[in-house]
Amino acid sequence: MANPTHRHSRARRDKRRANWKGQTPNLTQCPECKEMKLPHRACAACGTYNGNKVLEIVEK
């Protein structure tokens, strides 16, 4: 099997990894409570989806 001939320095390794970036989730505003939520998902804050769809929100 082909193998690397030379070891990369820490700088090269870290420069490569510097481009691994997280992505911000695409959020939309909940029409009911104006909280930000994931699109096509029930709102985690008020439990609604398309108006009246309700999850029970339990306060901890």
Add this chain to the structure above:
Amino acid sequence: MRHKVDGRLFGRPANQRKALLRGIVTALFDNQRIETTVAKAKEAKRIAERLITFGIKGDLHSKRQVLSYVTCRPTASKLFNDIAPRFQGRNGGYLRIVQTRNRLKDSAPMAILEFVDYESVKQAKGKAAKTEKVEKTEKKA
């Protein structure tokens, strides 16, 4: 290539996969509303809607078809006596999937699978259910 091969395998052998889906569908008819993963909900939805159509049809052959899938007899009779009449005159689309959250332990996307008339069903049996829920929260606190 896996082109045009329909359905999900769920990483399980055929017998376990079948048992899993039978359980989910039976639980759905029992409870009117269940929470599962999105993939399982989508797979269970198509089976359950086929069975509800059998329920609306209601002849002997339909009953046998339903009994051969649902894992418990009382649930089958519930399908024919309670559920099917609610959907008389509707051709499919009896169920709704609402995506909810990612499960805490494995981040699996979860969804609620419920009948499209769940709101009215909930109101019908609402008072009994509501008192139960209040008791549960009190115990937690």
